[in-house]
Amino acid sequence: MSDPNSTLGQGEAGDAGDAARSADAAAEPILSVRELEKYYPVQSGILGRQTGAVQAVDGVSFDLERGETLAVVGESGCGKSTMAETLIGLNDPTGGEIRFRGKSVGGNVDKAFRRDVQMVFQDPFATLNERMTVGRIVAEPLIIHGEREDDRAAYVRELLDTVGLSGEDHYEAFPHELSGGQRQRVGIARALALNPSMVVADEPVSALDVSIKAGILQLLEQLQDEFGLTYLLITHDMSVVRQVADRVAVMYLGELVEVGPVEELFADPQHPYTEALLSSVPRVTADPQPDNRIQLPGSPPDPVQPPSGCRFHTRCHLRERLDQDEAVRCVDEDPELRAVDGRELACHFRPDHE
Ligand code: ADP
Ligand code: MG
Numbered sequence: 001m002s003d004p005n006s007t008l009g010q011g012e013a014g015d016a017g018d019a020a021r022s023a024d025a026a027a028e029p030i031l032s033v034r035e036l037e038k039y040y041p042v043q044s045g046i047l048g049r050q051t052g053a054v055q056a057v058d059g060v061s062f063d064l065e066r067g068e069t070l071a072v073v074g075e076s077g078c079g080k081s082t083m084a085e086t087l088i089g090l091n092d093p094t095g096g097e098i099r100f101r102g103k104s105v106g107g108n109v110d111k112a113f114r115r116d117v118q119m120v121f122q123d124p125f126a127t128l129n130e131r132m133t134v135g136r137i138v139a140e141p142l143i144i145h146g147e148r149e150d151d152r153a154a155y156v157r158e159l160l161d162t163v164g165l166s167g168e169d170h171y172e173a174f175p176h177e178l179s180g181g182q183r184q185r186v187g188i189a190r191a192l193a194l195n196p197s198m199v200v201a202d203e204p205v206s207a208l209d210v211s212i213k214a215g216i217l218q219l220l221e222q223l224q225d226e227f228g229l230t231y232l233l234i235t236h237d238m239s240v241v242r243q244v245a246d247r248v249a250v251m252y253l254g255e256l257v258e259v260g261p262v263e264e265l266f267a268d269p270q271h272p273y274t275e276a277l278l279s280s281v282p283r284v285t286a287d288p289q290p291d292n293r294i295q296l297p298g299s300p301p302d303p304v305q306p307p308s309g310c311r312f313h314t315r316c317h318l319r320e321r322l323d324q325d326e327a328v329r330c331v332d333e334d335p336e337l338r339a340v341d342g343r344e345l346a347c348h349f350r351p352d353h354e
Contacts, residue, residue, distance in 0.1 A: 069247075309335075
């Protein structure tokens with residue numbers, strides 16, 4: 001394989017980008033999100049009046065360090081995709097602030113941000129244009145941004161090689177000729193075309209066979225090492241988290257409830273929701289203890305009318321064990337996400353209560 005560093009990383013806007021990169025080096029988080037909010041209006045009646053809102057993302061705050069992988073986990077419908085789409089500007093936030101490399105990302109015309117933060121989507125079957133050749137699909141962002149007019153084809157072939165496809169064989173291929181894993185590699189090549197510093201991947205392997213999953217995750221890790229990429233990785237699959245993430249953010253009904261280093265969180269989950277989530281991960285043990293498994297009762301509440309106080313209180317196994325006068329706090333008071341022992345936690349009764 002040719003050395004991808006020879007041309008990757010030298011986009012036409014590369015000089016300005018490189019200067020910015022060294023200027024705001026290491027110390028500062030690459031991405032800083034504060035109180036991010038995305039409400040979708042709910043309309044009803046023949047007049048289509050707004051009668052409420054889906055509180056899909058409701059006050060999410062976190063930082064991403066350069067070169068790290070933060071996994072966002074949580075049940076289906078908790079707002080992961082909305083958060084990702086709002087972050088990269090596919091959705092307008094209804095509140096909050098996004099800072100990227102120290103600068104506020106405002107409005108929808110931040111061209112540098114749009115180039116620097118790219119997305120890999122879940123379903124490589126739904127997101128590739130069937131009528132375009134692979135070469136054209138990967139070139140698309142370059143065409144949109146007017147980059148690499150002179151050596152575009154060669155560069156795209158090189159990108160295909162970089163993601164484990166063949167620049168020679170796959171350039172003229174159509175998506176239907178490729179396997180699921182190959183298609184996701186095309187999706188990844190497309191995301192890399194503009195030489196981003198951050199990639200948001202929304203369930204990048206959940207549509208793929210188990211046997212193919214590992215290869216794609218390996219590729220993501222290898223690309224991260226090679227290009228110093230920062231990843232925000234959305235997944236509901238804890239084995240994916242374990243394999244690739246540095247830190248994990250646990251999301252429940254539009255809010256983050258616990259954020260911390262993967263190993264610590266897996267070894268000692270503090271938020272009752274994290275506990276429940278992890279206990280449903282199949283584990284390979286000699287002596288499975290199904291009785292210790294914390295089952296989440298019911299399905300998540302309606303994000304149009306989330307529970308008062310702590311949103312998790314209607315399904316919380318810890319609350320059941322509290323005294324009544326304590327438990328009322330969970331209904332009345334929304335716990336803030338606060339720093340506790342090297343992680344962040346939003347529970348009134350952890351870490352202390354057993
Ligand atoms: P996840 O990715 O965690 O499964 P989503 O972000 O897709 O969750 O959805 C969060 C909530 O927002 C869900 O209740 C979903 O029904 C709702 N939702 C998502 N997209 C829209 C939309 N475009 N309009 C209205 N509601 C939406
Ligand atoms: Mg989703």
